[in-house]
Amino acid sequence: xxxxxxxxxxxxxxxxxxxxxxxxxxxxxxxxxxxxxxxxxxxxxxxxxxxxxxxxxxxxxxxxxxxxxxxxxxxxxxxxxxxxxxxxxxxxxxxxxxxxxxxxxxxxxxxxxxxxxxxxxxxxxxxxxxxxxxxxxxxxxxxxxxxxxxxxxxxxxxxxxxxxxxxxxxxxxxxxxxxxxxxxxxxxxxxxxxxxxxxxxxxxxxxxxxxxxxxxxxxxxxxxxxxxxxxxxxxxxxxxxxxxxxxxxxxxxxxxx
Numbered sequence: 106x107x108x109x110x111x112x113x114x115x116x117x118x119x120x121x122x123x124x125x126x127x128x129x130x131x132x133x134x135x136x137x138x139x140x141x142x143x144x145x146x147x148x149x150x151x152x153x154x155x156x157x158x159x160x161x162x163x164x165x166x167x168x169x170x171x172x173x174x175x176x177x178x179x180x181x182x183x184x185x186x187x188x189x190x191x192x193x194x195x196x197x198x199x200x201x202x203x204x205x206x207x208x209x210x211x212x213x214x215x216x217x218x219x220x221x222x223x224x225x226x227x228x229x230x231x232x233x234x235x236x237x238x239x240x241x242x243x244x245x246x247x248x249x250x251x252x253x254x255x256x257x258x259x260x261x262x263x264x265x266x267x268x269x270x271x272x273x274x275x276x277x278x279x280x281x282x283x284x285x286x287x288x289x290x291x292x293x294x295x296x297x298x299x300x301x302x303x304x305x306x307x308x309x310x311x312x313x314x315x316x317x318x319x320x321x322x323x324x325x326x327x328x329x330x331x332x333x334x335x336x337x338x339x340x341x342x343x344x345x346x347x348x349x350x351x352x353x354x355x356x357x358x359x360x361x362x
Contacts (some may be wrong), residue, residue, distance in 0.1 A: 109212070111141040111204055112187035112263060114180030115163075116173055117195035119151025123303065124196035129161045131198040140203035142187055144180040174272040174280040181263070181271050189262045194283075196305040197257040200225070203301030207260035210295045218265040218292030219285065222301030224255035229307045238298040247285060249327060254294075256281040258302040265291040278319035279326045286330045 113132055117125055132143055143163040147154055148170065158165055166183055169175050176208050177192065191204060191305065202317065210220035223238030239246070243253035259281075269287040272280040288294075 108140060109188040109208065110186060111139055111189045111191055111208060111260070112184055113143045113191050113193060113204075114143050114146065115143065115176055115193050115195060116146040116168070116176040116180065117151070117154065118168075119147050119154025119195075121196055122153060122157060125154060126157060128197060129158065129163070129197055131195060133161055134201065135199055135204045138202055139208060141191075141204065142183075142185070143283060144183045146176040146180045153290065160307060162360070172274060172277060174274045174276055177280070178263040178271040178274065181266065184263060188263060190263050190266055191259070193302075194304070195256050196225075196307070198303040198305075199257075200300050200302060203258070204260070206297060206299060206301050207258075210297060211262065212259060214293065214295045216292050217295045218262045218288050219254075219259060219294045220296065221254045221259040221294065222297045222299055224301040225260040225300045226306045227303045229305065231303075231305075233303075234306060236300060240296055240298045243296065244294045247282075247289075252279075252282045252285070252323060254281075254285055255302060257287075257304055257306060258300075260287065262292070276322060276326065282323055283326045283330075286326070 111192070113135075119125070129143075132141070135141060143161065144166055145158045145163045146166045146168050147158070148168045155165060157335070164183055166179050169179055171340065189208060191198060191199075205223060207220045207356055210316065211217055214220075221243070223236055225233050226235045226237065227233055237253055237255055238254040246253060261284075265288055266284070269284060271284075272282050274282055285294075
């Protein structure tokens with residue numbers, strides 16, 4: 106278990122070469138601590154990005170052009186002997202020792218299916234704007250509150266992820282939330298408040314630029330995972346949480362400008 110291999114999936118359109126290069130370097134730096142396979146899912150026409158990725162010992166998988174969830178699932182399908190899954194966006198970063206920390210948590214807790222850590226929010230220049238490190242509170246809030254488990258700061262047992270069918274391809278923003286909620290039936294979650302990753306906050310990030318649509322999809326996902334008795338009254342907490350999330354997002358965006 107201590108040497109278990111990690112499958113890192115990086116979906117990209119290949120349009121942000123500078124940030125992609127930084128992300129690839131951050132992934133490559135993790136190899137000093139852990140054994141990993143980097144899968145980059147990208148369009149066939151992203152020639153410059155493919156040339157860049159070729160220098161980082163990555164496996165390139167063609168993007169099926171059916172959305173981000175389908176792209177991640179294609180990366181998962183490239184699994185060979187890896188035991189764990191970690192995701193990274195093409196403008197996000199792993200912090201030094203991040204993957205080692207998460208793998209260590211899962212190694213210490215055989216019954217756990219997901220480990221997560223803190224996530225820094227950084228501006229386009231890499232300056233830290235805020236830190237999300239809710240710890241155990243994040244799991245408590247997951248079914249009805251804001252999703253404080255950052256996708257780029259998680260590690261999941263691949264067998265459990267395959268058991269839930271991977272990521273729902275009908276979802277564009279909340280596919281990770283949906284997967285986390287499903288994974289609860291397969292084992293426990295473990296966490297650390299130490300920052301293991303960084304999410305780059307800029308206007309064209311999918312969830313930042315589409316905050317309202319992201320909130321609505323998240324609410325729909327959480328509602329369908331509730332017991333039927335609670336579903337009709339879910340707006341009682343969904344709307345206040347949407348407002349609070351929007352307020353927090355506006356404050357971080359203001360700092361990022």
